[in-house]
Amino acid sequence: MTEVRYNWTKEEIAEIYHRPLLDLVYEAATVHRENKDYSEVQISSLISIKTGGCPEDCAYCPQAARYNTGVDVHAIMPKEEVIAVAQKAKDGGASRLCMGAAWREVRDNRDFDKVIEMVKAVNALDMEVCCTLGMLNEDQAQRLADAGLYAYNHNLDTSEEDYKRIITTRTYDERLKTLEHVRKAKITVCSGGIIGLGETVEDRISMLKTLSNLPKHPESVPINALVPVQGTPLADQPRVSVWDMVRMIATTRIIMPKTVVRLSAGRTEMSVVEQAFCFMAGANSIFAGEKLLTTPNPSFDSDMAMFALLGLKPRKAFKNGRPGKVENVEETVSL
Template identity: 85%
Template sequence: MIQIRHDWTKEEISEIYYTPLLDLIYQAATIHRENKDYSEVQISSLISVKTGGCPEDCAYCPQAARYNTGVNVHAILPKEEVIAAAEKAKAGGASRLCMGAAWREVRDNRDFDKVLEMVTAVNGLGMEVCCTLGMLTENQAQRLADAGLYAYNHNLDTSEDDYKRIITTRTYDDRLDTIKNVRKAKISVCSGGIIGLGEREEDRIAMLKTLANMPQHPESVPVNALVPVQGTPLADQPRVSVWDMVRMIATARIIMPKTVVRLSAGRTEMSTVEQALCFMAGANSIFAGEKLLTTPNPSFDTDMAMFELLGLTPRKAFKNGRPQQIPVIEEETIVA
């Protein structure tokens, strides 16, 4: 019997993380298969509704205004263009559309009003809508919820101790406060991190501990491999090993058994065999479509061919109901 917990110690998570790899994959796969729909994979599509010019100094991000990365600044997209992108993504198999804007925080202005209109319109297509717009107040989170937002992405990126090395223009508590505001509005939480930033393995473990010990586990935890971009401070970081990705995914699956664990950025560098290992270890979500904001990503056709080969099926939208209908599952136990 595996109980969903919120009191993990760093030592316990370390013991899981450093388990011999084949044993770790087996343990994670066993937990994953206790859920009857283990072969279902949520497909999300991510588009940039406002690109570049961000005042933040995130060391990995090509959209930061202070770095010369060749990313052009674009004003917020017309609603019709976003709807067209959503329809294309839905036709390709996506059940969720995530809209990203290169903002430090949401401001109560006409651009935010436009995003609210986009949320309502895409929700009307029968797709789950996710946004990643930077920091949110409690009132702004509620406005997004009222517009029909399903999920909000706000990654922790790395551990609290390592955070200032990567970002100085906001604090770790700022991140956590936004997640709290999202929870208060009954929007599902999407929060994970990036590996390959030059962090220590201890930082990866500490980040997972923060996520797993939240009062309610994030409904979605993206595991991103850094995609180095010329012009950013992390441009020369080496490619993340697939084994590091597998360890992160498997550990997340074991300590957050009901969470959707997303194999996110970095998939273009991974073979089908490497991705299959990640699915075996407990990943059950991907981003599909040619771009993740400004970086390359496999096409829908490529992913559908992989799904057919591996026997995976796309998860339908609103599998667990609308956000306000999603039950709190943290007190449940999963019976082996």
């Protein structure tokens, strides 16, 4: 069985990343089969419960108020609408619902109270619940945990060295501090990044080093390919190669063998063959449904057809226990 390590160096990660592609995929597939049911893929559905108007300046994001991207600003969704979306996602095969709000940070107000009620309501559907709401303090993380939140997403996006080029309205340390608060509240951690931002390969390796050297690996690491949006500073970035995605997924699988690696944004541009390579390389989670917050995503039907072709099966909810019990599980919870 593969050893779980927390002291990977940049040099070691770089050596893995730069291996001949087929050798890299073979090793990652071997690690995957040693540590997971390789045919099982966790399906999440992501909805925007509060859209647009965000004060942050993330260079890739169409929801930043300072960019003219055509995204309409919407107040927080009614709980009943969230429940209806969650039920539809569950009927389509999703075992987890992730709710995203275009906030810089959570504030202790009526909107956060509404999110707490949404978490409880989706839990009642027997679905895992995830939120991505921006920065959290300890008390807010604990409130979400008490409501039954299963996972919290807070991506690092890129390396610490590259971060200021992409976001200036918060720091890398603030990102890491939120992950600490989530972990302390015994909520599972989802944190990954985006490739295709104009970063270097060294930046990708540095980001993976940060994630793999955390006191405990994130239960989920999403690997996103930038979806360029007109009106954002990165609108003219060339689309990242699928082989760069495969290298990132495979490297992540090898250095964090127990973690669920999610093939996230960018799937609409990939053929079934290209996605199959990503699954071979160790990806075992996807988002399904027509939207990823505000960008297009493959439909449930097309994903189920792909699963049937490749011999994949959806993972069931709460495979590793309910919230509050995950501390006894060795890093196998997915998002």
